Amino acid sequence: MVKITDVARRAGVSPSTVSYALSGKRPISDETRRRVEAAARDLGYRPHAARALAGGEPNVLALAAPLRAGVHVPVVMRLVVSVVTTARAHDHDVLLLTQEEAEAGLSRAVDTASVGGLLLTDVELHDPRLPRLRSLDRPSVLIGVPARAYGLTCVDLDFRAAGEACVNHLAELGHRTVALVGSPPEVYLRRTAYAHHLMHGFTTAATRHGLASSVHPGGPDPATAPRLAERLLHEHPALTAVVVHNEPLLAPLSAAFEHLGLRIPADLSVMAVCPDDLATTPRVPVTSVSLPADELGAHAVDLLIRKLHGTPVPETTLLAPRLTERASTSRRTA
């Protein structure tokens, strides 16, 4: 392993000069800097973790991504990838924490490895990790907005507005009875923030528009789609529009409705809240509010990096929902 003294010797300067030349924290003559840089390059010098010890900036972020039951894996994965990629762009690596020891894991990560900041996903309204998080004096960013966000930095899609946007769209199209097919029950039982906010927005907007509305957690298993479709139609005969906030169910549910003889959108309008590419999977492309997992991850990391630099950042950043009309929604005809 090539160390800073090796570089110093080769460049004919002292270690501290190498440090300054490489970090730019003190003025160094062009001549010297060039020699140092050349030496570093020739030797393949890469600074060692000791940097963190000696007061250098830590360059690892911890990502707490508990993969809990009921979350759609590909979406989480996209988030993870965008986090890692963005972190790399800022010259940081990512330490991955999962379910196990969620709370203790945070503390451990903070001082065991040279973790500079924390990123939490799958945030619950009353997330048990928050007290620990507040007590740790490390910058952190939540991907998701808990009930009490005071003093925390949060980013998320504005799920409440997303729910409202769906209902507004359907109300404008003249629909009077709408249903939300949401995440699996366990997601609501945990009071997962995003699911809660979306449902809240959906219900509120429906009430405001005077629509009849109902909410149905959907199983994660696509095989349950046909049964669910039947149940919806049976329990709500006047139903003319469905909002699906459940990725694995979207395509099979659309198919199931068509199987039951409903034409989309003529007989039933379908909307979704999901990543854009999923919205085009069903036979009829689905009008949807985009779930920008990549953007969320990138934004979260950007904020965290800013906090690491001591730049003040907004407390809660909500990405405005983007609704894209596709072929699955139309004016109510029935």
Added chain:
Amino acid sequence: MVKITDVARRAGVSPSTVSYALSGKRPISDETRRRVEAAARDLGYRPHAARALAGGEPNVLALAAPLRAGVHVPVVMRLVVSVVTTARAHDHDVLLLTQEEAEAGLSRAVDTASVGGLLLTDVELHDPRLPRLRSLDRPSVLIGVPARAYGLTCVDLDFRAAGEACVNHLAELGHRTVALVGSPPEVYLRRTAYAHHLMHGFTTAATRHGLASSVHPGGPDPATAPRLAERLLHEHPALTAVVVHNEPLLAPLSAAFEHLGLRIPADLSVMAVCPDDLATTPRVPVTSVSLPADELGAHAVDLLIRKLHGTPVPETTLLAPRLTERASTSRRTA
């Protein structure tokens, strides 16, 4: 932050005694050890990364999981989770590296953070990361078996045997014309190890049994399933059995065949190589060779930890394929 001197002061001993008491590397009287442990507990002491600097064991593993096009995300995620979980059980954390800078990332990880060992997934037959890996003198484990595995430690499902097992099973059932629906083309273009080995096993066994066989890369998009089903039947009129090694395509492809009027297994036997729970997704549960992602991740970490401890480990570990008969295969009747 609580440091070792704090604990030492509170326990009324010197820092070195604390270190020894906690690590057990030298005999310490019960009395003293208890006091030290109590002090550490009271103060909430957790050792800092400096440990690595001073010659302690590094406790971070790097997981290089390039999420390349065409791989089935949920399977990778399962692998990742089992790696993280198992690593935690061994008191290690996991640094996640993705696509970007695959090769440089390895080197960086090794000396920037206190990474003790490396785990590579998505291994290609002639993986460009291998030279770098060999030059780094850090223990590593590949999840996947490249063409030249000499001097490396690899773990994987025995995909070759898996391919053979499928064909053997079908041959025993009297099938004479079989097809393999494989991973997306890009996976083969990269010469991804697992896909290659499975195809190889499939083809070899088919030849040995004198079966007519064909191989068809399958798109990742479920929507392409109906077309693919038609094409298969059209190009191979005598086809009576299909092996699917393509998770997202399994259910839609089964459905597509049934849609075309084929009864499974009466008219067409279907097999899969996939995680067990996916095999039960299609209407007719599919006879399958299990893809034990959890086991693979756990095993890989176990091996890596053993290597970190200096224990010799086998060069290549191949998990024997486990074939489970379900309702989708039967004796050829046609």
Added chain:
DNA sequence: GCACGAAGTCGAAGCGCTTCGACGATCGAA
């Protein structure tokens, strides 16, 4: 021509921890 500040460099200290070499105490064996 001199004092003074800026530019450029260096040496040394210290980050939190482990580990090596001592050192006193205790104990059994001679």
Added chain:
DNA sequence: TTCGATCGTCGAAGCGCTTCGACTTCGTGC
């Protein structure tokens, strides 16, 4: 009783790096 071995503990060194406080040159203004 004495000697050596063992046990339990401590102090100090050092891991690779950053940073602070000098110190030495210069160039500039008067």
